[in-house]
Amino acid sequence: xxxxxxxxxxxxxxxxxxxxxxxxxxxxxxxxxxxxxxxxxxxxxxxxxxxxxxxxxxxxxxxxxxxxxxxxxxxxxxxxxxxxxxxxxxxxxxxxxxxxxxxxxxxxxxxxxxxxxxxxxxxxxxxxxxxxxxxxxxxxxxxxxxxxxxxxxxxxxxxxxxxxxxxxxxxxxxxxxxxxxxxxxxxxxxxxxxxxxxxxxxxxxxxxxxxxxxxxxxxxxxxxxxxxxxxxxxxxxxxxxxxxxxxxxxxxxxxxxxxxxxxxxxxxxxxxxxxxxxxxxxxxxx
Ligand code: PDD
Numbered sequence: 001x002x003x004x005x006x007x008x009x010x011x012x013x014x015x016x017x018x019x020x021x022x023x024x025x026x027x028x029x030x031x032x033x034x035x036x037x038x039x040x041x042x043x044x045x046x047x048x049x050x051x052x053x054x055x056x057x058x059x060x061x062x063x064x065x066x067x068x069x070x071x072x073x074x075x076x077x078x079x080x081x082x083x084x085x086x087x088x089x090x091x092x093x094x095x096x097x098x099x100x101x102x103x104x105x106x107x108x109x110x111x112x113x114x115x116x117x118x119x120x121x122x123x124x125x126x127x128x129x130x131x132x133x134x135x136x137x138x139x140x141x142x143x144x145x146x147x148x149x150x151x152x153x154x155x156x157x158x159x160x161x162x163x164x165x166x167x168x169x170x171x172x173x174x175x176x177x178x179x180x181x182x183x184x185x186x187x188x189x190x191x192x193x194x195x196x197x198x199x200x201x202x203x204x205x206x207x208x209x210x211x212x213x214x215x216x217x218x219x220x221x222x223x224x225x226x227x228x229x230x231x232x233x234x235x236x237x238x239x240x241x242x243x244x245x246x247x248x249x250x251x252x253x254x255x256x257x258x259x260x261x262x263x264x265x266x267x268x269x270x271x272x273x274x275x276x277x278x279x280x281x282x283x284x285x286x
Contacts, residue, residue, distance in 0.1 A: 006116040026095030030151030033057035034093040041283030079117035131252025139172035158182040178228040185209035189238035208242040238265035
């Protein structure tokens with residue numbers, strides 16, 4: 001198999017030749033932002049929403065965007081061609097570039113831009129049939145979780161704490177309220193109403209989350225972007241997590257106890273079906 005081609009600083013090159021300086025501020029400070037964009041049947045999913053969020057993240061860290069929409073599309077689509085029409089996940093990252101180590105921004109910035117596309121494995125059917133386990137943990141992250149920043153140490157430690165307890169996700173609690181998962185957004189179902197925490201600085205505005213809210217509204221399901229207390233989480237009939245990689249998964253065990261009936265719930269099933277229909281739409285040739 002030919003070696004994977006990636007994009008680094010205006011060049012397409014084999015992965016093994018893509019090298020970044022040890023003085024890159026991404027390496028030294030975690031000073032950068034990223035996106036994860038799914039592609040179904042070779043088509044980028046919700047690309048405008050992802051590029052808008054990328055711009056918001058760049059604006060928030062005061063890093064100029066080196067590419068316009070058409071340049072991004074050209075880069076990402078070229079990476080996608082390597083794996084044909086398979087489902088893929090595009091990772092892209094920008095950092096504040098290479099400079100002598102100093103916390104303050106360097107005067108002249110040449111951002112480091114990296115992107116790669118990888119095949120996306122289909123979801124393990126067991127997760128869909130039986131659901132997954134999660135644990136609730138205090139949200140130990142910073143105050144700007146709306147920025148998709150590459151400084152992910154807190155998220156890494158939280159996710160590992162979940163793994164240490166045989167759980168696939170940590171559901172984070174700040175001041176008694178659910179914020180999100182360590183790498184996902186969270187939904188609950190309470191008395192037939194789908195609830196997800198409102199956007200703000202304590203959670204990432206997930207592209208999958210927004211689509212699910214839209215789909216629920218279009219299909220006349222009761223959905224509310226509202227605070228979700230820790231108590232409401234613990235008493236929920238259903239809990240779901242959403243992300244670009246994991247799509248929409250039912251959480252059927254929380255803190256080692258069953259959620260609702262302990263099986264994926266009926267509203268999860270409805271939303272999962274709607275989400276899959278949306279993907280199928282993208283795969284159809286125009
Ligand atoms: N993470 N919240 C956090 C903290 C996340 O890291 C993610 C996604 C989400 C869901 O966002 P979206 O639906 O746009 O993927 C919410 C990506 C997939 C990752 O870091 O790999």
